[in-house]
Amino acid sequence: MIRILAGLSILAALGFGAGTTFSTAPVYLPIAAIILAGVLALSARLPTIMSFLIGLFALSFLLLGAITAANEAGFVPDVLVPFLPPPHAALVAAALALVNYGVCFIPVVRGVIDKAAPYFEARESSELELGWFGTWRMPERWIGLGLFAVIIVLNVIQVYLTVLFNYNNNKLFTALQDKDVATFWSAILTFSIVAAIYIIRYMFEYYLTELMRVHWRRWLTKRYLDEWLGNKTHYRMALQAGPTDNPDQRISEDVRDFVANTTGFYVQIFVTSLTLYAFIQILWSISAQFPYRIGGFDLSVIPGYLVWMSLALAVIATMVSHLIGRQLVGLNFRKQKVEADFRFNLVRVRENTEQIALLNGETTETGGLMHRFAAIFRITIDLAIRQVKLGSWVNGFGQAMNVLPLVLLAPAYFTNAAMKLGSLTQTNQAFGQVMDSFSFFINFYSSIAEYKAILNRLTTFDQAIAKVEASRMQGIGVEPGKDRGALSTTDLALTLPDGRPLLDKAALVFRRGERTLVTGPSGSGKTTLFRALSGIWPFGSGRIEVPEGETVMLLPQRPYMPLGSLRAALAYPSPETAYPDDALRAALETVGLGHLDDQLDRAENWTNALSGGEQQRVAIVRALLRKPQWLFLDEATAALDEQAEAAVYEALRRALPQTTIVSIGHRSSLVALHDRRIAIETEGGTGRIADAPLQAFGTAG
Numbered sequence: 001m002i003r004i005l006a007g008l009s010i011l012a013a014l015g016f017g018a019g020t021t022f023s024t025a026p027v028y029l030p031i032a033a034i035i036l037a038g039v040l041a042l043s044a045r046l047p048t049i050m051s052f053l054i055g056l057f058a059l060s061f062l063l064l065g066a067i068t069a070a071n072e073a074g075f076v077p078d079v080l081v082p083f084l085p086p087p088h089a090a091l092v093a094a095a096l097a098l099v100n101y102g103v104c105f106i107p108v109v110r111g112v113i114d115k116a117a118p119y120f121e122a123r124e125s126s127e128l129e130l131g132w133f134g135t136w137r138m139p140e141r142w143i144g145l146g147l148f149a150v151i152i153v154l155n156v157i158q159v160y161l162t163v164l165f166n167y168n169n170n171k172l173f174t175a176l177q178d179k180d181v182a183t184f185w186s187a188i189l190t191f192s193i194v195a196a197i198y199i200i201r202y203m204f205e206y207y208l209t210e211l212m213r214v215h216w217r218r219w220l221t222k223r224y225l226d227e228w229l230g231n232k233t234h235y236r237m238a239l240q241a242g243p244t245d246n247p248d249q250r251i252s253e254d255v256r257d258f259v260a261n262t263t264g265f266y267v268q269i270f271v272t273s274l275t276l277y278a279f280i281q282i283l284w285s286i287s288a289q290f291p292y293r294i295g296g297f298d299l300s301v302i303p304g305y306l307v308w309m310s311l312a313l314a315v316i317a318t319m320v321s322h323l324i325g326r327q328l329v330g331l332n333f334r335k336q337k338v339e340a341d342f343r344f345n346l347v348r349v350r351e352n353t354e355q356i357a358l359l360n361g362e363t364t365e366t367g368g369l370m371h372r373f374a375a376i377f378r379i380t381i382d383l384a385i386r387q388v389k390l391g392s393w394v395n396g397f398g399q400a401m402n403v404l405p406l407v408l409l410a411p412a413y414f415t416n417a418a419m420k421l422g423s424l425t426q427t428n429q430a431f432g433q434v435m436d437s438f439s440f441f442i443n444f445y446s447s448i449a450e451y452k453a454i455l456n457r458l459t460t461f462d463q464a465i466a467k468v469e470a471s472r473m474q475g476i477g478v479e480p481g482k483d484r485g486a487l488s489t490t491d492l493a494l495t496l497p498d499g500r501p502l503l504d505k506a507a508l509v510f511r512r513g514e515r516t517l518v519t520g521p522s523g524s525g526k527t528t529l530f531r532a533l534s535g536i537w538p539f540g541s542g543r544i545e546v547p548e549g550e551t552v553m554l555l556p557q558r559p560y561m562p563l564g565s566l567r568a569a570l571a572y573p574s575p576e577t578a579y580p581d582d583a584l585r586a587a588l589e590t591v592g593l594g595h596l597d598d599q600l601d602r603a604e605n606w607t608n609a610l611s612g613g614e615q616q617r618v619a620i621v622r623a624l625l626r627k628p629q630w631l632f633l634d635e636a637t638a639a640l641d642e643q644a645e646a647a648v649y650e651a652l653r654r655a656l657p658q659t660t661i662v663s664i665g666h667r668s669s670l671v672a673l674h675d676r677r678i679a680i681e682t683e684g685g686t687g688r689i690a691d692a693p694l695q696a697f698g699t700a701g
């Protein structure tokens with residue numbers, strides 16, 4: 001596509017060249033067309049989003065250039081001439097294409113582009129909801145690119161409408177001054193039409209911008225969730241990267257802010273540049289018609305003196321704002337952090353209500369929470385003081401701006417009898433627009449600081465994911481084994497995340513159908529061994545072979561209860577619709593939870609609503625439903641009394657005759673439920689695993 005545009009630009013260069021030779025078409029047209037053809041050819045190598053934008057501006061150049069050339073050649077009917085785009089519009093489009101190409105070589109901007117680019121290349125199909133215009137299914141990248149293009153066009157329209165308002169105001173006030181009733185009503189009519197278009201444009205832009213952001217955010221969120229939750233990266237990251245990484249903040253807030261800021265900044269810079277261009281032109285040309293004498297010196301001999309005046313004012317105003325408000329960025333940052341800390345601690349209390357109630361820890365918790373709140377309190381007051389100072393300046397300056405340009409311009413108006421009120425109003429407005437635009441660019445750096453922090457957080461998150469991914473290849477290997485009769489390990493040695501050795505090299509064999517009991521002192525590494533056998537513990541060396549195509553399931557002492565219905569808790573991690581009600585009820589009956597069989601659809605926080613033993617039975621139900629070939633029970637029945645525990649083991653044996661059970665336990669009653677025992681001994685620091693007599697357990701520990 002971009003190459004076709006490059007070809008078209010070469011053709012256009014020839015056409016514009018002919019126009020320049022045989023009519024009065026501007027010389028910049030063929031020159032710009034040649035430069036653009038080169039840029040277009042080069043930009044085919046850039047990420048899609050950038051070549052798309054460059055292509056969009058190049059296309060605008062070709063269209064606007066053709067209109068300009070046609071006008072110069074006298075092909076445009078007179079009635080249409082007032083509606084033609086402003087002079088140099090084609091040149092602006094070409095400049096925008098060049099600027100967009102140029103910024104790709106600024107390292108920071110390139111970082112942003114590389115992060116944003118994958119969305120605009122996404123091939124997944126998605127639905128675009130366009131209200132009255134229906135719902136359309138198409139690749140995600142079309143949605144992103146299409147919406148972005150429309151948003152840009154809507155913003156060009158906005159700048160155009162602002163210029164129309166500006167000219168219309170001149171007409172309106174001049175008519176008022178001249179008591180010209182017909183022109184007055186014609187200006188009001190124009191105003192009404194332009195205002196109506198302005199409002200409709202705003203509605204479209206708002207909706208389409210939100211639509212694009214939420215599409216992009218959904219796509220990026222899914223990508224991060226896939227990367228974070230895929231390949232057990234979330235677990236390894238928690239072990240390897242430390243708690244500072246806060247994936248929750250990155251996936252919820254940082255992704256949202258990155259998407260909003262990236263689109264917002266691009267559009268803002270684009271609109272401000274166009275506005276600046278349009279109004280500098282107006283102000284520049286007015287400057288020459290605006291005689292202004294200070295002492296004996298006529299300011300209007302300085303080309304575009306009004307533009308320089310507005311720039312000087314914008315610089316002064318921004319410098320004062322900066323002096324008053326420069327601490328706000330840091331303060332806002334700290335406020336976000338202390339708010340997040342406070343919220344996190346409240347959630348911790350909510351999750352541990354029972355423990356806190358049992359230990360009467362409420363006073364300590366209140367004290368701790370209020371201590372954290374003290375930081376919010378302090379920072380809110382600091383912020384308020386700064387805001388008041390800044391607000392008084394910004395408001396004061398804002399009010400002054402209503403009259404300041406008039407105060408500056410009025411002397412010239414009073415001394416010049418020919419000058420109309422309309423010209424003064426138009427100049428006043430153009431002056432304000434130019435100053436606003438300059439101020440935006442000068443103020444922009446503080447938003448950039450925040451944006452940079454978001455980018456850094458996402459980049460470090462990406463790096464943490466990449467680090468975990470890279471380390472996946474090292475450490476313990478879990479492979480499909482050829483021996484269908486056993487799950488075995490070769491030279492399996494385990495270490496802690498910091499590299500300290502935990503278990504010595506061991507060759508273990510768990511034979512099919514043989515129920516093995518794993519024992520050892522607390523902290524000796526039994527759970528860690530089970531984690532390794534289930535394939536999630538990355539630290540250590542050696543190999544684990546699981547018979548090909550067979551599944552390993554580990555039930556921990558404290559099972560995870562997802563929020564939602566009992567049906568969802570039983571079926572976890574399968575979807576809640578995965579098993580028929582009959583199967584769920586039968587499994588509940590088998591583990592002694594028959595009294596819950598009419599509550600499958602009840603939604604609860606089941607961690608609080610079920611006893612520890614009941615939660616362990618729910619976990620056993622999951623094993624009954626999934627029917628794994630290898631079932632590792634890590635003290636998974638420790639909350640049950642001995643009789644109930646024996647009943648659960650018996651139920652598992654009958655319901656899952658093909659499943660081999662390996663358990664960790666401290667109770668001697670488990671001896672009767674197993675065929676063999678292996679024990680971890682920790683004499684001399686590192687643990688050693690060896691077979692041990694089953695019957696001796698309970699006396700030897």
Ligand SMILES: Nc1ncnc2c1ncn2[C@@H]1O[C@H](COP(=O)(O)OP(=O)(O)OP(=O)(O)O)[C@@H](O)[C@H]1O
Pocket residue numbers: 239496497502520521522523524525526527528529
């Ligand atoms: N994520 C981790 N980071 C650092 N150390 C860990 C981690 N997980 C376990 N350990 C350490 O590894 C050692 C073995 O822990 P593990 O939970 O495997 O012991 P265990 O034999 O199952 O103990 P218990 O019988 O008390 O459940 C302990 O010293 C523990 O502190």
